[in-house]
Amino acid sequence: xxxxxxxxxxxxxxxxxxxxxxxxxxxxxxxxxxxxxxxxxxxxxxxxxxxxxxxxxxxxxxxxxxxxxxxxxxxxxxxxxxxxxxxxxxxxxxxxxxxxxxxxxxxxxxxxxxxxxxxxxxxxxxxxxxxxxxxxxxxxxxxxxxxxxxxxxxxxxxxxxxxxxxxxxxxxxxxxxxxxxxxxxxxxxxxxxxxxxxxxxxxxxxxxxxxxxxxxxxxxxxxxxxxxxxxxxxxxxxxxxxxxxxxxxxxxxxxxxxxxxxxxxxxxxxxxxxxxxxxxxxxxxxxxxxxxxxxxxxxxxxxxxxxxxxxxxxxxxxxxxxxxxxxxxxxxxxxxxxxxxxxxx
Numbered sequence: 001x002x003x004x005x006x007x008x009x010x011x012x013x014x015x016x017x018x019x020x021x022x023x024x025x026x027x028x029x030x031x032x033x034x035x036x037x038x039x040x041x042x043x044x045x046x047x048x049x050x051x052x053x054x055x056x057x058x059x060x061x062x063x064x065x066x067x068x069x070x071x072x073x074x075x076x077x078x079x080x081x082x083x084x085x086x087x088x089x090x091x092x093x094x095x096x097x098x099x100x101x102x103x104x105x106x107x108x109x110x111x112x113x114x115x116x117x118x119x120x121x122x123x124x125x126x127x128x129x130x131x132x133x134x135x136x137x138x139x140x141x142x143x144x145x146x147x148x149x150x151x152x153x154x155x156x157x158x159x160x161x162x163x164x165x166x167x168x169x170x171x172x173x174x175x176x177x178x179x180x181x182x183x184x185x186x187x188x189x190x191x192x193x194x195x196x197x198x199x200x201x202x203x204x205x206x207x208x209x210x211x212x213x214x215x216x217x218x219x220x221x222x223x224x225x226x227x228x229x230x231x232x233x234x235x236x237x238x239x240x241x242x243x244x245x246x247x248x249x250x251x252x253x254x255x256x257x258x259x260x261x262x263x264x265x266x267x268x269x270x271x272x273x274x275x276x277x278x279x280x281x282x283x284x285x286x287x288x289x290x291x292x293x294x295x296x297x298x299x300x301x302x303x304x305x306x307x308x309x310x311x312x313x314x315x316x317x318x319x320x321x322x323x324x325x326x327x328x329x330x331x332x333x334x335x336x337x338x339x340x341x342x343x344x345x
Contacts, residue, residue: 005323025076029167035078035082038077039074039078039082039086041269042070042071042073042074042086043070043086043089043090043093045069045070046067046068046071046074046090046110046111046114047090047093047094047097049064049066049070049087050063050064050067050094050106050110051094051097051098053067054098054102055218064110065218065219065222066115066212066222067110068110068113068114068117068219068222068223069114069219069223069226069227070114071083071086071087071090071110071111071113071114071115071118072114072115072117072118072219072220072223072227072235073118073176073223073226073227074086074087074113074114074118075114075116075117075118075119075121075122076118076122076234076235077118078119080115083115083118083119083171084115086115087107087111087112087115088270090106090111091103091106091107091111093223094107095108095217101149101152103146104148104149105145108142108144108145108148109141109142109145109215110219112137112140113134113137113138113141113215113216113219114139114219114223116134117130117134117137117219117220117223118215120133120134120234121234121236124236125236125237127220127235127236127237127239128235128239130220130235130236131216131217131220131238134216134219134220135209135212135213135216137216138212138215138216138219139208139209139212139214142208142211142212143208149344154249157162187251199278202274202278202279203276203278203279205279206278206279206280206282206283206340207240207276207282209283210282210283210286220235220238221238223235224237224238241293241294241297242294242297242298242301243294243298243340244290244291245291245294246287246288246290246291246295246335246337248336250284250287250288250335251284251285251288251332251335251336253280253284254280254281254284254285254288254332256277256280257276257277257278257279257280257281257284258277258281259277260273260274260276260277260280261273261274261277261278262277262282263277264276264277264278285328287331288328288331288332288335289324289327289328289331290331291330291331291334291335292326292327292329292330292331292332292334293314293317293318293327293330293331294331294334295330295339295340296313296314296317296327296330296333297310297314297332298340298343299343300313302343
């Protein structure tokens with residue numbers, strides 16, 4: 001206890017209160033206007049970038065990748081309550097320019113993800129954990145956005161009508177016909193397009209998860225690059241692509257997806273088996289292919305091949321199905337045999 005003498009009388013003050021008073025920063029009052037100005041600038045920048053991505057047809061994609069960066073900085077530099085308040089203000093400003101639907105798209109596609117990545121970066125120092133939780137935030141935002149838009153427009157993305165599918169096929173087929181494609185090739189292309197479009201509603205959950213992962217990864221990478229340009233290393237670095245690896249359980253999910261798909265195609269089991277199998281197949285094969293590409297990238301780096309050539313070779317591999325299957329098998333082998341350790345010897 002500390003003693004305090006006032007008018008000859010002795011009063012006791014709790015020691016914790018005295019310590020709190022002593023710890024009060026002298027410049028606390030001066031610091032608040034600076035934080036308000038910084039928050040306002042970040043909110044304005046996020047709104048401008050979103051409007052640019054919303055209005056500009058092609059260049060807008062670049063601004064879309066930059067849009068979460070100011071919100072990530074907002075979540076990093078300020079507490080969660082202030083960051084969310086800034087997001088609400090930004091959403092109101094966006095709604096004044098592009099309406100309610102555009103505001104929903106902003107807050108659920110960019111806003112929540114940006115603030116969430118900034119908040120997560122203060123709690124975790126591992127980029128893998130930040131991106132993993134960020135994917136969940138991005139996925140939740142996209143699901144909520146789809147539900148809201150479905151209520152507003154009456155269009156269910158999980159249910160594509162045959163008339164709409166045939167309309168899309170006819171438009172693409174007319175383009176192929178105009179460039180001189182033969183009748184046999186045109187019929188084959190129509191059949192392939194019809195099969196692909198019929199498959200999309202079944203694998204839509206997997207496509208949504210993959211889109212959320214790509215969205216989160218790009219937002220994190222661009223935000224870290226912007227912060228580094230500003231002289232800040234507040235976001236932890238991402239592990240080099242040549243060192244990426246996934247747990248062996250992905251291989252067992254890959255096998256399970258094959259079994260479920262076979263059961264669904266047989267007709268003896270409910271169609272749900274087929275849907276689950278197809279979605280698990282798409283996700284697990286994507287991760288296995290990433291691991292195979294990581295091994296390929298590591299090998300090219302070990303041989304000191306120039307980065308631009310590596311990028312071209314990876315693009316060629318992704319475009320050709322046969323090479324993609326080889327890379328997938330390479331990823332499976334690397335899960336059980338550490339190929340990169342053998343290459344580095």
